[in-house]
Amino acid sequence: MNVSVFFFVNQKQREPHxxxxxxxxxxxxxxxxxxxxxxxxxxxxxxREAVRTxxxxxxxxxxxxxxxxxxxxxxxxxVSSQDQTVLRNKLVxxxxxxxxxxxxxIDKFKLSNRDLQGVPDIDRWILFLSRGSVKEFVLEIWKxxxxxxxxSLYLCQKLIHLELFNCLLTPPATFxxxxxxxxxxxxxxxxxxxxxxxxxxxxxxxxxxxxxNFDGFTNLKIHAPNLLFFDIGGVFEDVSFQxxxxxxxxxxxxxxxxxxxxxxxxxxxxxxxxxxxxLPHIQRLxxxxxxxxxxxxxxxxxxxxxVCDDLSFLSIRINFSDMEEKLAALxxxxxxxxxxxxxxxxxxxxxxxxxxxxxxxxxxYQNGPFNQLRLIKIxxxxxxxxxxxxxxxxxxxxxALEKMTVKPATSDRGWEMQKxxxxxxxxxxxxxxxxxxxxxxx
Numbered sequence: 001m002n003v004s005v006f007f008f009v010n011q012k013q014r015e016p017h018x019x020x021x022x023x024x025x026x027x028x029x030x031x032x033x034x035x036x037x038x039x040x041x042x043x044x045x046x047x048r049e050a051v052r053t054x055x056x057x058x059x060x061x062x063x064x065x066x067x068x069x070x071x072x073x074x075x076x077x078x079v080s081s082q083d084q085t086v087l088r089n090k091l092v093x094x095x096x097x098x099x100x101x102x103x104x105x106i107d108k109f110k111l112s113n114r115d116l117q118g119v120p121d122i123d124r125w126i127l128f129l130s131r132g133s134v135k136e137f138v139l140e141i142w143k144x145x146x147x148x149x150x151x152s153l154y155l156c157q158k159l160i161h162l163e164l165f166n167c168l169l170t171p172p173a174t175f176x177x178x179x180x181x182x183x184x185x186x187x188x189x190x191x192x193x194x195x196x197x198x199x200x201x202x203x204x205x206x207x208x209x210x211x212x213n214f215d216g217f218t219n220l221k222i223h224a225p226n227l228l229f230f231d232i233g234g235v236f237e238d239v240s241f242q243x244x245x246x247x248x249x250x251x252x253x254x255x256x257x258x259x260x261x262x263x264x265x266x267x268x269x270x271x272x273x274x275x276x277x278x279l280p281h282i283q284r285l286x287x288x289x290x291x292x293x294x295x296x297x298x299x300x301x302x303x304x305x306x307v308c309d310d311l312s313f314l315s316i317r318i319n320f321s322d323m324e325e326k327l328a329a330l331x332x333x334x335x336x337x338x339x340x341x342x343x344x345x346x347x348x349x350x351x352x353x354x355x356x357x358x359x360x361x362x363x364x365y366q367n368g369p370f371n372q373l374r375l376i377k378i379x380x381x382x383x384x385x386x387x388x389x390x391x392x393x394x395x396x397x398x399x400a401l402e403k404m405t406v407k408p409a410t411s412d413r414g415w416e417m418q419k420x421x422x423x424x425x426x427x428x429x430x431x432x433x434x435x436x437x438x439x440x441x442x
Contacts, residue, residue, distance in 0.1 A: 068107040112140035140165035177202020241278035253288030296324035304335040315343035346380035407440040
């Protein structure tokens with residue numbers, strides 16, 4: 001029996017061998033297409049659907065074996081069992097037989113199944129792939145301990161995209177980097193400091209880098225001359241860029257617990273200036289979690305030495321009760337003359353936990369206005385004086401503002417708090433005659 005039919009097609013669902021003549025003719029028309037066209041058609045199907053084409057007729061029995069993209073996930077591999085041993089054995093059986101029958105190059109290999117823990121056979125599959133020219137490799141181990149990545153993967157020099165979830169990375173001493181890699185996505189991984197730094201440094205074509213929830217390294221030294229996109233969220237002590245003049249999109253979040261946040265012992269002096277020193281062409285920036293606290297460490301200038309002329313979108317999670325964070329945010333606003341969209345996300349859980357600072361003096365609000373700012377969104381405020389002062393500052397300095405959306409945090413005071421906040425907002429002067437204030441019910 002065709003192994004593909006055995007895996008993916010219930011015997012009762014099989015079509016009869018004597019298909020109607022008209023259907024035979026339609027199939028023959030498709031069968032006569034060039035091989036690369038058929039491969040293109042099959043590439044738009046899931047692996048399960050591609051394999052099921054083998055029951056159409058004898059000509060299609062092995063058409064699927066040249067499909068260059070092999071994706072083994074919950075959609076393409078349907079295994080109905082709660083027993084981990086049964087699940088693992090069936091998955092191993094499927095992957096083994098598909099690789100055994102497959103002919104031609106494998107451009108993409110993805111293994112991701114939320115119901116399975118680590119499978120020891122992964123080592124054997126990676127070794128098999130390393131002998132070919134795989135370009136995309138995705139491995140997501142959703143349960144159990146972190147899987148130690150087999151050393152043969154580091155031999156895959158044709159890799160363009162590498163995505164790993166819940167893995168332990170220990171590159172061998174002979175590893176010289178991935179010279180063709182353009183996209184790297186590492187989530188829930190463990191890696192030593194020097195190994196991480198060398199991995200980034202030895203991927204000269206890297207354009208996209210994603211790091212989420214990592215262990216083993218805390219200093220993020222990013223040397224990537226072609227990097228365009230950087231997305232990070234985790235616990236770290238320092239971050240620095242070198243030779244990243246093309247970096248355009250950055251989303252960065254520093255995850256810390258409450259005690260760590262209160263200590264405020266983050267980073268080194270002058271973090272704000274240092275962070276932007278190698279980001280001359282940044283276009284979109286998202287400052288999440290506690291990263292603004294990191295940026296506010298040390299001396300905060302009125303304006304950055306080199307302004308961010310290309311920055312058009314800025315999102316900041318901020319504690320309005322923290323003077324340093326507000327000054328850092330003001331510095332970024334003053335240093336972004338072409339900013340068009342601004343998003344401010346308050347951290348209300350800190351309100352009352354830290355001491356309230358005096359309102360920033362009017363002279364500290366100078367060096368405006370913001371002539372390009374069109375859209376502002378403010379989320380999570382509770383109506384404190386520090387928050388309202390900042391909103392007032394934005395309204396009187398944004399001459400091109402079209403819309404400001406305000407969505408407060410939920411409060412036990414309910415509608416009473418909302419009415420007070422609405423009255424305050426409606427009293428503020430606006431530099432733009434076209435500015436609308438949209439209040440969203442929390």
